[in-house]
Amino acid sequence: MRTKSAVVICASSLVIGAFGPALAAGNGPGAKAHAGKDTAADLALIDTVVVIYAENRSFDNLYGSFPGANGVAKAPASTRLQRDRDGKPFHELPPVWDGLTAKGVTPPVTQAETEHLPNRPFYLDDPKGFKLSYGTITHDLWHRFYQNQMQINGGRNDKFVAHADSGALVMSLWDGSKTAMWKVAQKYVLADNFFMGAFGGSFLNHQWLVCACAPYYPKADTNPAKPSIAVVEADGVTLKEAPNSPKSAMDGIPKYVADGNLTPDFYAVNTMQPPYQPSGNDPAKDGDKAYADPTKPTTLPPQIEPTIGDLLSLKHITWAWYGGAWQDVLDHGNRSPVPNFQYHHQPLNYYANFAPGAAARAEHLRDGGLAGSEFIKAIDDGKLPQVSFYKPQGDLNEHSGYADIQAGDSHIADVIAHLEKSPQWPHMLVVVTYDENGGLWDHVAPPKGDRWGPGSRIPAIIVSPYARRGYVDHTPMDTTSILRFVTRRFELPTLHGITVRDAAIAAHDEKPLGDLTSALVLKDK
Structure with missing residues (x-):
């Protein structure tokens, strides 16, 4: 008789009548995309799902030299060679504007030291190059909705430098073979054809993890957010350049008429702040202290789209989103450099179903603890819900500009070690992935999908007693593949965004996106 295990994915409650057509009956077009021949009984071997969501690394940036993977050595010369904004190849890369290392890093790598790098x-x-360690915090890079599409350049991936604010840094790589998670990937499954769910940055990709949707700001043109509306060319992809924008990336960072957070039709695609605390926007002067000031241009109104949590709750499936340092920030406010809590990394804090005072908020938005201590306690005690999402606090998430690779990688590997010893481990599936590429180059063209994505390729590691051992999975997948697995395993309705994505993928004659089962061998142990 097997012990019941947990599935951990960080992600609520649902009034189904409010959502209308946002939910599709059954599994929708994506039902044919399931990679295995596994039956419902096979999938029932997985009792617990855990999703660990790190930050801002492309596949090539960390795993581009992984044996057996589609890495940098397989990159066509056309994608390695970067082109300027006029389409002509660079003779050399521009310098890393403002220096390679983040402010305050000692010793710094200055802008002058990055000049004349080959294209x-x-x-x-590289011991013959910059000789940086995994513990170095490097300069941050643009990772925004329109720029990501302009960098991908129709799948050619040859304009990452041209549409960046960091010059050559977008082409930087690490030999990740000495990281702790590299060893985890060698033991289990590394997916080398896994893409971020949406173009751009953390804000939108966290929304795609829980909702498969782009948030909306109604009547933004008559509200405080009006200055955040982007000005885009007729193609809907390209930002309109300002007259004073440097003609060449060798001369400086591009400038745009309006590189905003909202599309011209009011969808939020770049970082907006939650309407509830904790938020990057303080409460209104005389307003409710549990809310963010709604008059601030970057405060997003409460969202009402259904989330994967809502669907799980409808089926009485237990689940939680564990936010690292969540309670500490609520109690004491944010601190830098530790825990450096990132408000827009808590996607469910944008939804009306999880407003302050709501029962669903208290039940499902849980404190992960400082350095993940509360999450790890739940793991060790065998008390994880059936589906858990875990978001490490800022200094442990690997984000360029304020976090290094080593601390976050070691932390996640430690969490994996706890999961492997958990009472729930025998029937668990763990997915470790990154929200997006952080503006860093990757050579593989994303599948052609819908308006929102998929975006650039990112690492994903599947860990489970049922994982194929020492396997590189080439199945095309994206962030929504996690939702596909949860939907299939727990027999949930399909989120509307996944239905749209599947139809778009099929219309472009792309291979269907998988649901993680290609990484598993589902046989009772």
């Missing part, structure tokens, strides 16, 4: 990818930890 190709380069390793930051």
Whole structure:
């Protein structure tokens, strides 16, 4: 008789009548995309799902030299060679504007030290080059909705430098073979054809993890957010350049008429702040202290789209989103550099179903603890819900600009070690992935999908007693593949965004996106 295990994915409650057509009956077009021949009985071997969501790394940036993977050595010369904004190849890469390392890093790597790099990818930890360690915090890079599409350039991936604010840094790589998670990937499954769910940055990709949707700001043109509306060319993809924008990336960072957070039809695609605390926007002067000031241009109104949590709750499936340092920030406010809590990394804090005082908020938005201590306690005690999402606090999430690779990688590997010893481990599936590429180059063209994505390729590691051992999975997948697995395993309705994505993928004659089962061998143990 087997012990019941947990599935951990960080992600609520639902009034179904409010959502109308946002939910599709059954599994929709994506039902044919399931990679295995596994039956419902096979999938029932997985009792617990855990999703660990790190930050801002492309596949090539960390795993581009992983044996058996589609790595940098397989990149066509046409994608390695970067082109300027006029389409002509660079003779050399521009410098890393403002220097390679983040402010305050000692010793710094200055802008002057990054001049005259050849027009190709380069390793930051090359002993004959910059000799940086995994513990180095590097400069941050643009990772925004329109820029990501302009960098991908129709799948050619040759304009990452041209549409960046960091010059050559977008072409930087690490030999990740000495990281702790590399060893985890060698033991279990590394997916080398896994893409971020949406173009751009953390805000939108966290929304795609829980909702498969782009948030909406009604009547933004008559509200405080009006200055955040982007000005885009007729193609709907390209930002309109300002007259004073440098003509060449060698001369400086591009400038745009309006590189806003909202599309011209009011969808929020770049970072907006939650309407509830904790938020990057303080409460209104005389307003409810549990809310963010709604008059601030970057405060997003409460959202009402259904989330994967809502669907799980409808089926009485237990679940939770564990936010690292969540309660500490509520109690004491944010602190830098530790825990450096990132408000827009808590996607369910944008939804009306999880407003302050709501029962669903208290039940499902849980404190992960400082350094994940509360989440780890739940793991060790065998008390994880059936589906858990875990978001590490800022200094442990691997985000360029304020976090290094080593601390976050070691933390996640430690969490994996606890999961492997958990009473729930025998029937568990763990997915470790990154929200998006952080503006860093990757050579593989994303599948052609819908208006929102998929975006660039990112690492994903599937860990489970049922995982194929020492396997590189080439199945095309994206962030929504996690939702596909949860939907299939727990027999949920399909979120509307997944139905749209599947139809778009099929219309472009792309291979259907998988649901993680290709990484598993589902046989009772």
